[in-house]
Amino acid sequence: MTTAIRALFKWILERGILSWLAVLVIWELVALGYHNADLFPSPVQTFDGAIRLWSNGALLKDIGISSLRILAGWLLGTLVGIPLGLIIGTSQVLRHMIEPFINFFRFIPAIAFVTVFMMWFGIGEGFKVALITYTTLFIVALNTMMGVVRVDEEKIRASMCLGATRFQIFLYVIVPATVPFMVNGMRLAMGNSFAAIVGAEMLAAQQGVGYLIWTSRLYFQTDWIFVGLFVLGLMGFVADRLITVLSRVFLKRYGVMDGATAEMRL
Amino acid sequence: MSERKLQQITIRANGVSKKYGDSVEADFVLEDVKLEIRQGEFFILLGPSGCGKSTLLNMMAGFVEPTRGDIFVHDQPVRRPGPDRGMVFQHPDASLFPWLNVRQNVEFGLKMKHMKREERRLISNRFLDMVGLSEHETKFPHELSGGMKQRLQLARVLANDPEILLMDEPFGALDAQTRSVMQAELVRIWLHTNKTVAFVTHDLNEAILLGQKIGVMSRSPSAHIEAVYHVDLPYPRDATSTEFVELYKDIASHFNVTGRSDGVQVGAFPPSLTKLGGLP
Ligand SMILES: Nc1ncnc2c1ncn2[C@@H]1O[C@H](COP(=O)(O)OP(=O)(O)O)[C@@H](O)[C@H]1O
Ligand SMILES: [Mg+2]
Numbered sequence: 001m002t003t004a005i006r007a008l009f010k011w012i013l014e015r016g017i018l019s020w021l022a023v024l025v026i027w028e029l030v031a032l033g034y035h036n037a038d039l040f041p042s043p044v045q046t047f048d049g050a051i052r053l054w055s056n057g058a059l060l061k062d063i064g065i066s067s068l069r070i071l072a073g074w075l076l077g078t079l080v081g082i083p084l085g086l087i088i089g090t091s092q093v094l095r096h097m098i099e100p101f102i103n104f105f106r107f108i109p110a111i112a113f114v115t116v117f118m119m120w121f122g123i124g125e126g127f128k129v130a131l132i133t134y135t136t137l138f139i140v141a142l143n144t145m146m147g148v149v150r151v152d153e154e155k156i157r158a159s160m161c162l163g164a165t166r167f168q169i170f171l172y173v174i175v176p177a178t179v180p181f182m183v184n185g186m187r188l189a190m191g192n193s194f195a196a197i198v199g200a201e202m203l204a205a206q207q208g209v210g211y212l213i214w215t216s217r218l219y220f221q222t223d224w225i226f227v228g229l230f231v232l233g234l235m236g237f238v239a240d241r242l243i244t245v246l247s248r249v250f251l252k253r254y255g256v257m258d259g260a261t262a263e264m265r266l
Numbered sequence: 267m268s269e270r271k272l273q274q275i276t277i278r279a280n281g282v283s284k285k286y287g288d289s290v291e292a293d294f295v296l297e298d299v300k301l302e303i304r305q306g307e308f309f310i311l312l313g314p315s316g317c318g319k320s321t322l323l324n325m326m327a328g329f330v331e332p333t334r335g336d337i338f339v340h341d342q343p344v345r346r347p348g349p350d351r352g353m354v355f356q357h358p359d360a361s362l363f364p365w366l367n368v369r370q371n372v373e374f375g376l377k378m379k380h381m382k383r384e385e386r387r388l389i390s391n392r393f394l395d396m397v398g399l400s401e402h403e404t405k406f407p408h409e410l411s412g413g414m415k416q417r418l419q420l421a422r423v424l425a426n427d428p429e430i431l432l433m434d435e436p437f438g439a440l441d442a443q444t445r446s447v448m449q450a451e452l453v454r455i456w457l458h459t460n461k462t463v464a465f466v467t468h469d470l471n472e473a474i475l476l477g478q479k480i481g482v483m484s485r486s487p488s489a490h491i492e493a494v495y496h497v498d499l500p501y502p503r504d505a506t507s508t509e510f511v512e513l514y515k516d517i518a519s520h521f522n523v524t525g526r527s528d529g530v531q532v533g534a535f536p537p538s539l540t541k542l543g544g545l546p
Contacts, residue, residue, distance in 0.1 A: 154361035157329050162375030162426050163349035172378070176365045253365045253406065 041223040046230070049223030059212075063231060066201065066208040069125065070193045070239075073132025077189060081137040082182055085144025089178070090170060095145070102142065110135035110192065111199035123204055131196045136189040140182065147181025148174055179254035183247045190239050194232060209235070274340075276430060276462045277303040277326060282335035284321055293487035294333070295321055301481060301491055308456055308463045310473045311491075312517075313483030319466040320356075322483075323432050326464060327353050339430070349375065352423030354433040358415035362407040368418055369394065369403040375426035393421040396455060413444040420452070424459065431456075433465045437472070449475055453501050470521075474513055475503050482517065 012018055024043050031042035041049065053059035088094045110131045117127040117134075151174055159173050201210025209228050216224035247256040279301040285294045295318040303309045311319050324330040325337050328347040336343040339350070347353075355361035363371055372390040381389075394400045397417040407415060416436050423431065437445045453476060456463055467473055473480045480495040495517055499509055 152360040154355050154357065155363065157327070157347065157353065158355065158361045158422075159374070159378075160329075160347035161327065161349065161351060161353045161428070162378060162422070164375075164378045168378050172374075173363070176363070179365075253367075255364055 038220050038222055041226055046223045046226040049221065050227045050230075053212075053224060053227055059227070059231070062207060062209050062212045062228075063235065066197055066210065067235065069128050069208065070132055070190075070197050072125075073129040073197075074136050074186075074189060074193050076129065077133040077136025077138075078140050078182075078186055080133070081140030081185070081189075082144050084137070085141035085182075085185075086148060086170075086175065086178070088141065089145040089148025090174065095149075105138065110196040114200060114203055118204065128197060128200045128205070131200050132193045135192040135196050136186075139189040139192060140185040143181045143185025143188070144178055147178035150181075151177045176254055179251055180256045183243070183251065183256045187240060187243050190243065191236065194236055198232065273304045273306060275302050276305045276307075276339060277301065277309075277464065278338045278341075279322075280335065282322075282325065282332045282337055284318070284325065284330070284333050295486050295489065297488035297490055299335075299490045303462060303464060303479075305462055306460050308453075308465065308476060308478045310477035310480040311464065311466045311483060312470065312473045312480050313468060313489065314485055315468055317483045317486045317489040319468070319483060320434055323353075323434050323464060323466050326430075327351050327432050349426055350428050351430045351432055352426055352428035354416070354419045354423055354431065354436045356434045356436065356438060358407070358412070358419050362415060362418060362422075364407050366406075367403065368399055368405050368407070368410070371407065371418055372421045372425045374422060389425050390421075393425045396424065396458075397421045397451070411444075412440050413448055416440070416448060417451075420455070424455070424461075429462060431461045431463045431465075433463065435466050435468070438467070438469075445472075450502060452476065457501065470514065470517055471505060474499075474510060474517070475505065480517065482521075 027043050031037075031040050031045070034040035037045050050059065088098055113131060113134060114127070117130045121127040121130040155173050155177060156169055159169050164172065197208065198210035198213070201208035202214040205211045209231055213225050213228035216222070216228065279299050282296065282299045282301075283294050284296040285292045299322060301322075311322060313319050321330060325332050326339070326344065328344045328351070338344070363374065366374065369390050372393055373386045376386045376389060390403075391400070394403055397420055399414065399417055399421060402410065402414065407418065410418065419436070437448050440448060449472060465476060467476075474497055477497055480497060481491040482493045482495065483489050484492045495513065497513060499507070499513075503510060
């Protein structure tokens, strides 16, 4: 009996249920302290706001729009970033040429490009997707490049002894050995994509979760702002789980780890 | 064994020197190395850690370029790695392909040659069987023990049918039990395949158990092969036999006399395990 209770407790603890309960309690207490829903809505008030936003379809639409923007830019950035990182990583000349710029562009966040990107890619979907592509491409390319540089020398030597050509070494050794770094870059890029899209939607959009958070302020709908914040966290959580689970299923043999540590952040 | 004298020289070095880096003050790791390995011979490079054994082996493989002189394989200077020289590395985790299973690792070289699937299968079957990994063909390297990983490395190299086998302390990280099993297996496989073997070790016992010739290296800097011992004992060798013991003392004293025993595993003598490396 006691072991069953202990197992249940362990289960609850491991799933972070206790932590979330604690957050709700603290949140409620703070809201009680403020006693002003316009300033700090309680969990229940926020939930009510969420129901209202959900029932008229606005919330789902915002989530959908933001997700699509992120997905498009992230996929595009990944598609370009991986080959780019592979090429830069493989060529020492290119690496030396590009290295000085990395620590330069690292400090220019995607959102700083909003104005010029709006001019270049249009104020519609173009610049938003471009922002996310930029931030993704950079992180994915950088991580991929690091992966290439870190391929064990012995693996390359072994494949040379086994008669592999340079191109075969690239395709059958360097690329598979770098997969965990690519996935790590993609995961990190997902986080930065959220930062970029929320910024962009606050500055210039008529839809999206960032837009929801921004405009709710004008109507003093602080509960909707909270809903927006919560939804962002949830979307990020789901996206990260999706990447983890998918890579675990399809890329397991490449040694893609859960919660791989961040190698490079923008 | 006398007919071996007539056999062709496979690997030759006549005054090879190596230093890392371009600096003038940098010491030569190896200086004026002279070496002859004949076809089908089991040649041991024995020396203390850091004396340049791996460097010398890597030059034979074509991974590392000599600073002066050349290593010749069949009178051709070594310029780059090639499938005629297979390497078994010290660290299997760094050299095996973790995304390929056991069979796929063995077939890697064959696949690079665009060999057909059925043909690959025949060859990999043969070598998986030879190293005793047939039942583990679908496992991945991380699911194997240290000894099994080295078996896999050996099979991967053998499947590619190199003329020369280069081995860099392949059993150094194994426990004593596994090591002696692997030593016996290696001798069996070598007798079976007639490869020319250059085997690096710092373990004197291992050297006498395996080698037909033992090239004893001096300490770095400016290391070279200062003596070559012939081991004219039949396989499997008995580490407690008088001849073995005599030779052991001979080579060990060689290290002691020249004050270069540090790093070479001379160890307690006689070896506590009897029949080390003997065939089962
Ligand atoms: N890539 C390298 N760059 C610089 N020095 C090296 C390199 N590889 C080996 N050395 C140096 O050369 C010497 C011999 O090394 P090594 O050939 O690995 O010896 P061993 O295999 O006998 O232990 C050591 O002093 C080592 O530090
Ligand atoms: Mg070494």
